[in-house]
Amino acid sequence: MAEIKIEKRIEIDAPVARVWRALTDYREFGEWFRVALEAPFVPGKTARGRILHPGYEHVVWEAVIQKMEPERLFSFSWHPYAVDPKTDYSKEAPTLVEFRLEKTAAGTLLTLVESGFENLPAHRRDEALRMNDGGWTQQVKNIERHVAEKP
């Protein structure tokens, strides 16, 4: 498989231990991630909480904590589109979010990688295969026609 991912780096003027706490203490994480978490993070367990963004308070944020290697790596998997309460995201393939920490002269270098966008859940694969003549290909044609008719 070829990987499709997003990578971000940011330098933070604080010791690695401080950044680690902000990432992995569920109350501190909730402050900057804007989610009211209910319990501490435990690898293998689902973390859950209400989103604190105005207009999204009815949405529950969920992530499965993957790795917690002290002051080095914190990762979780989640569904990046999961803001529609009517949709069951549990059958969808999640993406993996990894935060890596490194000590620098100024403080801490944080590298974020979100990967796994190419992982299509089984039911979507079926859906994709049914799209031979219709579906997405047709949609592209419709858009093109629309654009051509209304230049």
Place this chain on the structure above:
Amino acid sequence: MLRKSHKRRAAHQPPHAVVFAALGDKTRLALVERLSGGRSASILELTADAPITRQAVTKHLRVLEDAGIVRSKRAGRETRFALHLAPLHGLQVYLDRVGRQWDETLGRLKAFVEE
């Protein structure tokens, strides 16, 4: 973190998933790269470059075609395949948007820790 602009799309299946999945394979990425010069190619031409069978290339081209990334056209006795860029641009826009959301979120983390 929120991806507000995708709220409505979330109810349907984002077509991005299909396009991402089509690209999530080394052979197919190689085919896309091979076609990215802008010139169309026949199966024969595409197979000549690749260490795989004509049948396998045909199968991979079908997946790319279903995702709207590649289009085929009859030219005399052969079928020629060409890249269709719109879905790829769509992915780029999507990934840029997700990336900007992370910029914001990480900015809040930095401010939180440094305050």
